[in-house]
Amino acid sequence: MADQPARPVAVLIGPPGAGKTTVGCALAQVLGVDFVDTDALVETTSGRVISDIFVEDGEPAFRELELEATRSALGTPGVVALGGGAPMQPAIAELLADHKVVFLDVTIAHAAKRIGFDGSRPLLAVNPRAAWTKMMGERRPTYERLGTVRxxxxxxxxxxxxxxxxxxxxxxxxxDQR
Structure with missing residues (x-):
């Protein structure tokens, strides 16, 4: 019998400010496994921060890097946190089909306290509260569809x-298991 490929014990999705990185690190520590944040992976492999990638190369270039980071992360036996927009890519949503996906849900009031809506989040740079609310309205159905746990x-x-x-x-x- 062939060895099963490595798989994450959980993949965390949700909007900016939901706590994916903080919860992912804590969960990985409790479970004694590694933690992979795909946004951090993109920054490490590209040698640039995400906001610079958006400005210099555009969102499509970032999304391609995000897809590659997600493919890589989903081959690890730990806890994986995806960037907030990652599940919106059909290719990434398809990759998540057989994984235990945890939708970390949050209101704008709690998200604002955590992230402060600073300039490091390119999609929230102009009128952050309105942008977050609009973004969450668009993304919520996908988060809910992909999440096996909320x-x-x-x-x-x-x-x-x-x-x-x-x-x-x-x-x-x-x-219920995927």
Whole structure:
């Protein structure tokens, strides 16, 4: 029998400010596995920050780098956090089909407290609150469709969120598991 390819124990998706990186690091530590953040992977492999990629090369170039980072990350046996827009790419959504995907949900009030809507997030650079609300309205159906587990992160500690993620992943059985 051939060895199974490495797979993440969980893939975290959600909007900016949902806590994907913070929760992903905490979850990986609790589970004793590695953590991979695809945005950080893009920055490491390209040698540039995401906002510079957007400005210098445009969003399509960034999305291609994001797709390659996602393909790479999904081959690791840890916890993976995707950038907020990654699941909107049909190719990435297709890659997630057989994974345990956790949708970290958050309201704009809680997201704003966490990320402050600074200039490092290119898609939120102009009128960040309106842009976040519009973006979330467009992305929510995809997050909900892809998520096998949904966890609200608003006004909660990373430890509380990790507990809910673990309970949700443990509760996946039979037809619920991907």
């Amino acid at each position: 966890v609200d992160t608003g006004d909660r500690t990373p430890e509380e969120i990790v507990d809910d993620v673990r309970a949700g992943l443990t509760g996946l059985t039979g037809a």
